Amino acid sequence: DGGITQSPKYLFRKEGQNVTLSCEQNLNHDAMYWYRQDPGQGLRLIYYSQIVNDFQKGDIAEGYSVSREKKESFPLTVTSAQKNPTAFYLCASTGGTEAFFGQGTRLTVV
C-alpha cells in the first residue's frame, strides 16, 4: 500500500539535545512538508520541499532543520535552538492538490 510513514510515534528529548523525526513516502510525490500542531492552533508549516536537494522555510522554521537527499525521505531535526519543541509533528506529501499525511510523531521534552 502506498502511503507516508512517520517514526517514531512518540519521542522524548532532553534539554539541549537534537532529535530527528523520520518521514518516508512511497507515493512518488515530489513535494513534502512538515507541520507542527499545537492545541487550538491548527497546523503551522515548518519546512517544505518541492524537489530533491531543495527545501524552503515555512512560517516557523527557527530551531528546525531538514534535508531532502532522496525523493522518498524528508527527515526533520529539532535542534536545541528550538525552545518549545513539545508538540505533535505531521509530515505530508502532495502529488497534485491533495495532501496525504503520516500518523504523526508526538515529541515531548523531559
Next chain:
Amino acid sequence: AQSVTQLDSHVSVSEGTPVLLRCNYSSSYSPSLFWYVQHPNKGLQLLLKYTSAATLVKGINGFEAEFKKSETSFHLTKPSAHMSDAAEYFCVVSDHTGRRALTFGSGTRLQVQP
C-alpha cells in the same frame, strides 16, 4: 495571500441531529478547498475536496460541503451525526502555486452527545 477562518472552535450536537461546521476562506487565486478530519493522536484523513468542478461536493462518511464563491464559504454538513464523527475537523485552502501547499484553519472540535 490566502487564509482560512473556521468560525467555531467547538461544536456539540446530539447523535442523529445535523452537523454544520463553518469555514470562510480568502485566496488571491481560484482555490482548491478541502476538509480533513483528525482523530486523537492520528494523522489527517481527507473527507472531501473542491477543485473547481461541481460546487456541491460529496465526501466520505455522509459528509458534504458547498462552495459558495459569493460568500467565500465552504461549510461542511452532515444530515445525521454519529458518535464516530467526534473528532477535529480542519478546513484547508490550496492556492495551486505549490510553494506553500496548504493553509489550515485552526480547527473545529466536534462533540457528539448520545
